[in-house]
Amino acid sequence: GAGVSQSPSNKVTEKGKDVELRCDPISGHTALYWYRQRLGQGLEFLIYFQGNSAPDKSGLPSDRFSAERTGESVSTLTIQRTQQEDSAVYLCASSLGFTGYGNTIYFGEGSWLTVV
Amino acid sequence: AQKITQTQPGMFVQEKEAVTLDCTYDTSDQSYGLFWYKQPSSGEMIFLIYQGSYDEQNATEGRYSLNFQKARKSANLVISASQLGDSAMYFCAMREARDPHEKLTFGTGTRLTIIP
Numbered sequence: 001g002a003g004v005s006q007s008p009s010n011k012v013t014e015k016g017k018d019v020e021l022r023c024d025p026i027s028g029h030t031a032l033y034w035y036r037q038r039l040g041q042g043l044e045f046l047i048y049f050q051g052n053s054a055p056d057k058s059g060l061p062s063d064r065f066s067a068e069r070t071g072e073s074v075s076t077l078t079i080q081r082t083q084q085e086d087s088a089v090y091l092c093a094s095s096l097g098f099t100g101y102g103n104t105i106y107f108g109e110g111s112w113l114t115v116v
Numbered sequence: 117a118q119k120i121t122q123t124q125p126g127m128f129v130q131e132k133e134a135v136t137l138d139c140t141y142d143t144s145d146q147s148y149g150l151f152w153y154k155q156p157s158s159g160e161m162i163f164l165i166y167q168g169s170y171d172e173q174n175a176t177e178g179r180y181s182l183n184f185q186k187a188r189k190s191a192n193l194v195i196s197a198s199q200l201g202d203s204a205m206y207f208c209a210m211r212e213a214r215d216p217h218e219k220l221t222f223g224t225g226t227r228l229t230i231i232p
Contacts, residue, residue: 033219042207043161043222056217089159095218102149102168105211105220107161 004108012114021077021111025094033093082115120223128229137193137226139208147213150191155205203230
């Protein structure tokens with residue numbers, strides 16, 4: 001597609017439920033990132049994919065968070081047993097991989113998650 | 117230590133005036149890239165401008181320019197002739213070559229409000 005696409009754009013869920021957030025990166029981009037942004041704050045790195053593997057999961061805040069990527073394309077971020085502190089915007093981004101730090105990382109519009 | 121520091125949480129600027137958003141960074145890497153993103157209320161992160169650590173000239177993109185002072189580790193964004201549509205959050209970010217996953221590290225952002 002033309003840009004990074006994320007769904008759902010908005011999600012309200014009850015505490016304790018599981019949620020799945022989806023990201024469709026720019027075609028041909030091998031690197032994919034998930035970031036979290038709490039209200040009024042900066043972006044926190046969550047996880048990085050190169051192809052289908054995730055060499056850097058250092059930002060995942062707890063074992064309730066997991067992510068996968070298939071076909072070197074779509075990625076899903078899953079949050080189990082959601083808590084109110086999980087309320088945030090979850091931003092997905094992609095870039096060309098293995099070609100240097102100068103490659104721009106392009107972001108989607110984010111999935112706004114509210115846990116009530 | 118913070119890798120990216122943005123000391124201006126909020127700024128108010130009269131329409132048509134120029135504005136400078138401050139950013140300082142901290143790295144021991146010789147090879148790195150500096151990025152500015154704009155985040156309107158819709159939540160999407162929009163790439164504005166990039167400066168590589170070896171670039172001798174300041175980057176420019178339309179009304180945006182990056183005032184890069186390497187010795188001071190400063191990468192300020194200058195917006196000329198500000199417009200009402202420039203009202204948004206602005207984030208400075210860095211990507212270091214030594215990071216094999218090439219992820220972006222963000223500052224806390226500056227909220228810019230353009231006054232008619």
